[in-house]
Amino acid sequence: MRLLRAVGAAATFTLLAACSDVPTAPVASPTVFPSPVIYPTRPAVVTNTPAPAATPLGYDGRWRALTPAIEYTLLQGRSNGFDELLIVARVDLRRAVLRVLYDPQAPRRARDWQLAAGADLVINGGFFDETHRATGLLIADGQAFGRSYRGFGGMFALRDGRPSLQWLRTHPYRFDPAIEQAVQSFPMLVVNAQRVEGITDNGQRNRRSFVALDRAGAVLLGVTQMAQWTLTDLADFLVASPELRVVHALNLDGGGSSGLWLAGDLGGISMDSFEPVPAVIAIFSR
Template identity: 40%
Template sequence: MPIVPAQNWKTVQSGVAWQTRQVGIDSIALVRIDPAQVRIRVAYDPQAPKKLSEWVNVLHPLVAINGGFFESDYRATALTIADGVTSGASYQGFGGMLTVNSDGRAELISLIDHSGYPGKDILQAIQSFPRLVWDGEVIPELDNEQRARRTAVAIDDTGHLLLIVSEMPMWTLAELGQWLADSDLGIVRALNLDGGPSTGLAIQAPGSTVLLDSQGPLPQVLMFEEKES
């Protein structure tokens, strides 16, 4: 996939900006988040899953994307922490985890290197797989056969979170990982989230309303809200 040069970021509010990049026939949406200026939350309700647009209508975040993988009964396949409430069991020996501690600091950690339980100070967490980029390098031997819409979360070399969402079902995991590693985004770590019909992105702010809705209900979403003053 070609490397597309940087474009202007559109500000949603202080600490949140987004842009799109054209890659072949696909449009990639990128959202850049400063965790110091935005509240990060996980919403999880397997008893009442909703399309991403419905989650947004209920909770009114600035930005929301779909979360990790889930079973046919809408239970997450791995550990979830939503507002301090822990559900499910951790992946062991594969995948990664986005964690947010009580100070709002966000990290991407490898579940190959950690036992899986992030500790008492973690208020929000999502686990998923596979890792796409680690220490700035694409993960070797990613699947290069199945193409789908993709959602990913990353951390760049300035500590910002990046959300990556593809509109078209044209990306293999290997292609996405390589594109992220080769890009000018300064990505240090990137984790694949659920994709295909689950992929979705919502940006709800004056002058910056964007919606790529999920094609089906989701039990888990990752949200970004205004910080309470």
């Protein structure tokens, strides 16, 4: 899903969560890239009737080990009157390698990214334009692409191997050679365990993807499966969930781009993206 479709302890920043986190001006594009355009979202099949109250088999909130570095859980969540099903992976980067993979010339669906890279897990990255270029800053194996958002959004990054999530509204990006991998997206959903106020989602319900940090500093990568939640619904759930214990969370591209795929030999449940995406966050065993 392209730009604006969803607009709908290791963290090292002290952040404030009192302001809206939506673009107040057109998103800056890289000098060599065309200006981003708005593409229509693939229609989501959404009903106004909340999902059945019975918990689907396996969606019990228990953490299950897939590798020494990756655990995952299946959750049935309820937020503001709507039920959702979530797949969430918890990654210990002391035992895994995280890389951002980027190829605007050959975008792929989440499953195809996982197969091509041989990763244990992949999740889609941030927003992109009609030429499949990232609309914000992206750093893959130390190589930077695009330009940073200004005044809105957030950045998930690895600095000297340690994960961080910063709110660009309060902590603008500054060049740092220690950053090895980074993805920018928007909006920030959770800062200091509080929902960011003023999230603008226009009531749109769709599939969602997110990256978060928990209280122990682990990386959380998650997707929703039923296209029932707004961004506000997702943020409220992340704050309230006792299973996830979220401190900071950033929305990734959603809708048709939303996908989380696990290697087949790991077991577990995956969700492929409907559409090819140019960038993913990938997890590999050490």
